[in-house]
Amino acid sequence: MSPVERVLRGLAITLVILFFMFPILWILLMSFQTNETILRVPPSMVFEPTLINYRSLITGKLQTAAGSLEIQFMRNLWNSLLLSTSSVAVGLLLGVPAAYAFARLKFRGSEDIAFTLLSFRFAPPLLVLLPLTIYFQQIGLANTYIGLIWVYQLIVLPLILWIVRGYFEDIPADVEYAYRIAGHSWFATFRKIALPLAKPGIAAAGLLAFIFAWNNFIFALVLASADKQPVTVGALAFVTASGIQYGQIAAGIVLSIAPTFALAIYAQRYLVEGLSLGAVKG
Amino acid sequence: MNQPVLHLDRVDKFYGEIDKGVHAVKNINMEVMPGEIIALLGSSGCGKTSTLRMVAGFESASRGRILINGREVQTLSPVKRNVAMAFEGYSLYPTVSVRDNIAFALKSSTVDATETGRLVEEMAEMLEISAILERFPSSISGGEQQRVSLARALIRQADLYLLDEPMGQLEPQLRTLLRSRLKYYIKSRNLTAILVTHDQTEANALADRIAVMEDGELQQYASPDQIKERPANLFTGTFVGEPPMNVFPARATVVDGSVQFELAGGLALRYPEAEFQESVRQQIIELKEVVLGVRPYAVKRREDGAPAQVMVNQWLGDQTHIAASFADETIVLVEHDRVRLSDGDTIAIHLEPDDLHVFDPVSGRALSHGRSMA
Ligand SMILES: Nc1ncnc2c1ncn2[C@@H]1O[C@H](COP(=O)(O)OP(=O)(O)OP(=O)(O)O)[C@@H](O)[C@H]1O
Ligand SMILES: [Mg+2]
Numbered sequence: 001m002s003p004v005e006r007v008l009r010g011l012a013i014t015l016v017i018l019f020f021m022f023p024i025l026w027i028l029l030m031s032f033q034t035n036e037t038i039l040r041v042p043p044s045m046v047f048e049p050t051l052i053n054y055r056s057l058i059t060g061k062l063q064t065a066a067g068s069l070e071i072q073f074m075r076n077l078w079n080s081l082l083l084s085t086s087s088v089a090v091g092l093l094l095g096v097p098a099a100y101a102f103a104r105l106k107f108r109g110s111e112d113i114a115f116t117l118l119s120f121r122f123a124p125p126l127l128v129l130l131p132l133t134i135y136f137q138q139i140g141l142a143n144t145y146i147g148l149i150w151v152y153q154l155i156v157l158p159l160i161l162w163i164v165r166g167y168f169e170d171i172p173a174d175v176e177y178a179y180r181i182a183g184h185s186w187f188a189t190f191r192k193i194a195l196p197l198a199k200p201g202i203a204a205a206g207l208l209a210f211i212f213a214w215n216n217f218i219f220a221l222v223l224a225s226a227d228k229q230p231v232t233v234g235a236l237a238f239v240t241a242s243g244i245q246y247g248q249i250a251a252g253i254v255l256s257i258a259p260t261f262a263l264a265i266y267a268q269r270y271l272v273e274g275l276s277l278g279a280v281k282g
Numbered sequence: 283m284n285q286p287v288l289h290l291d292r293v294d295k296f297y298g299e300i301d302k303g304v305h306a307v308k309n310i311n312m313e314v315m316p317g318e319i320i321a322l323l324g325s326s327g328c329g330k331t332s333t334l335r336m337v338a339g340f341e342s343a344s345r346g347r348i349l350i351n352g353r354e355v356q357t358l359s360p361v362k363r364n365v366a367m368a369f370e371g372y373s374l375y376p377t378v379s380v381r382d383n384i385a386f387a388l389k390s391s392t393v394d395a396t397e398t399g400r401l402v403e404e405m406a407e408m409l410e411i412s413a414i415l416e417r418f419p420s421s422i423s424g425g426e427q428q429r430v431s432l433a434r435a436l437i438r439q440a441d442l443y444l445l446d447e448p449m450g451q452l453e454p455q456l457r458t459l460l461r462s463r464l465k466y467y468i469k470s471r472n473l474t475a476i477l478v479t480h481d482q483t484e485a486n487a488l489a490d491r492i493a494v495m496e497d498g499e500l501q502q503y504a505s506p507d508q509i510k511e512r513p514a515n516l517f518t519g520t521f522v523g524e525p526p527m528n529v530f531p532a533r534a535t536v537v538d539g540s541v542q543f544e545l546a547g548g549l550a551l552r553y554p555e556a557e558f559q560e561s562v563r564q565q566i567i568e569l570k571e572v573v574l575g576v577r578p579y580a581v582k583r584r585e586d587g588a589p590a591q592v593m594v595n596q597w598l599g600d601q602t603h604i605a606a607s608f609a610d611e612t613i614v615l616v617e618h619d620r621v622r623l624s625d626g627d628t629i630a631i632h633l634e635p636d637d638l639h640v641f642d643p644v645s646g647r648a649l650s651h652g653r654s655m656a
Binding site: 180 | 338339359360361363364365367371373374375376378386387388431438
């Protein structure tokens with residue numbers, strides 16, 4: 001590569017990064033400013049950084065022009081964490097064995113069942129939600145963590161099932177036969193041979209499912225009241241009677257994307273590997 | 283007579299629908315006795331692996347019965363058949379070390395850890411893979427993977443060992459060494475094994491009996507000597523043996539008390555009637571059109587023989603292979619001395635009636651071997 005080419009390429013990459021990162025950077029900057037400095041005309045990059053937004057989020061006291069307001073941001077953050085983690089845990093527990101069954105046992109109707117599970121992803125969530133709300137109220141699951149985790153399976157389970165199933169299908173049957181023929185049970189084969197081989201796929205599916213669950217808005221909006229709501233819904237509280245609290249929203253966004261962001265960076269390797277390579281490499 | 287370890291009774295295998303799909307194995311009957319080593323020989327795609335997989339239980343037989351130690355196993359899962367298998371594609375477990383790959387074959391409930399360790403070391407030593415025990419399958423060579431796969435099969439206590447081309451990837455020296463160790467291992471423990479191979483030397487050296495397959499059918503199932511001296515049909519005759527048997531279409535007649543075979547190109551081989559058994563002679567004459575087969579090492583050069591022109595003369599270091607044009611075809615001779623012949627030289631070829639194999643050109647069935655009936 002000639003020096004000119006290298007410079008051009010560097011420039012292009014910088015532009016792309018700037019384009020995609022700018023909103024995030026801007027939000028990061030906003031989170032350290034008060035509403036006044038954010039809204040001044042013309043906007044400027046120069047300001048006196050303040051931690052007031054973060055402080056009010058963490059203490060739960062929102063300062064508006066109309067006075068002090070109680071918010072439950074930390075509670076929401078905790079809810080998000082709890083809901084996403086438990087949903088993914090339940091999803092993996094149910095989805096991975098199911099994926100194995102779909103991959104290995106070709107029983108009658110298995111394709112149809114697998115597809116039906118996937119089709120939950122195409123259905124508009126509201127279509128599912130309206131009847132569900134009524135059922136949940138009748139059986140006492142409305143506004144409970146268990147009920148929410150259950151509904152979250154609609155997001156998590158198909159994702160895990162389909163990604164992990166592909167992984168299990170990629171494992172040559174003979175590798176499992178080799179273990180089976182030595183007198184090992186079906187379950188031992190699943191645990192000792194199939195699971196370790198599908199690990200990258202399971203990790204990738206789990207991560208994606210976590211991010212999807214974390215970003216979900218509509219289920220919790222309808223089914224949960226304030227004390228059970230995740231950040232995605234809780235952020236609505238920043239739209240107050242006396243205007244929108246841009247600074248606090250920005251700080252809230254920063255805090256709420258931090259876990260998924262950190263997770264994605266940490267697991268980037270697994271994600272790329274898990275989603276692009278087969279289970280058994282040549 | 284004791285019971286066979288394996289009995290295949292009219293076994294058919296179709297991939298896909300019965301009578302519609304790929305007919306990979308056709309009506310095979312076969313018995314393997316305790317302590318026997320059987321070599322399964324045949325060209326690529328003839329159904330060797332399919333047969334082994336049915337025995338192991340990874341494929342179901344479309345028809346027929348499979349009995350292991352007298353027990354019908356068609357409906358039994360592989361786990362319950364107590365057979366060991368070395369897979370054609372190795373099928374090692376990618377996530378564990380070579381050592382564990384081998385050790386996984388032993389159930390921890392039946393063999394304790396120190397004993398397992400000892401057995402693995404022993405097996406690794408025998409197959410020359412001690413140095414790679416801690417490595418992972420993805421970081422060892424094809425030949426090493428193959429030996430790991432073989433070790434994994436042999437280390438088990440099984441009623442029957444199914445070895446699908448266990449040494450195909452190895453160089454001749456190592457193959458020869460391991461072949462004798464493998465034979466010693468199997469024989470000294472009185473194990474029973476079926477081994478698929480493309481290498482006839484291997485089949486001859488290891489096997490008590492050879493099963494020759496072609497196109498899904500069992501062509502012949504007999505000792506190496508039998509197969510060499512009394513091939514059941516044209517396929518076995520030409521498939522087994524290196525270099526392959528020479529074959530010539532011929533028209534058989536009786537002229538003035540001699541049996542005469544007219545070959546292409548106006549050549550005729552003539553033998554006194556007395557050289558053939560009465561029944562053989564009758565059959566040959568009755569059929570008239572036959573195929574003559576003769577092994578390359580049985581082709582002699584003699585002053586009064588039929589003429590042939592040398593095409594190629596190769597000294598292989600321990601034997602000479604001469605290819606000559608004879609009766610519009612090519613005949614190959616093997617001699618043990620270095621022969622000074624150049625291309626185009628004329629030689630005189632003599633075929634002893636003892637060395638002639640006569641086949642039916644239509645069915646390929648052998649009629650006679652030498653002077654006697656097939
Ligand atoms: N799963 C399958 N589905 C359909 N056809 C198959 C399947 N497995 C094997 N066959 C076909 O059955 C025939 C026999 O295959 P098999 O693997 O038994 O041959 P083989 O004798 O082991 O050959 P090789 O020496 O190349 O290993 C072939 O024609 C092959 O194409
Ligand atoms: Mg094969």
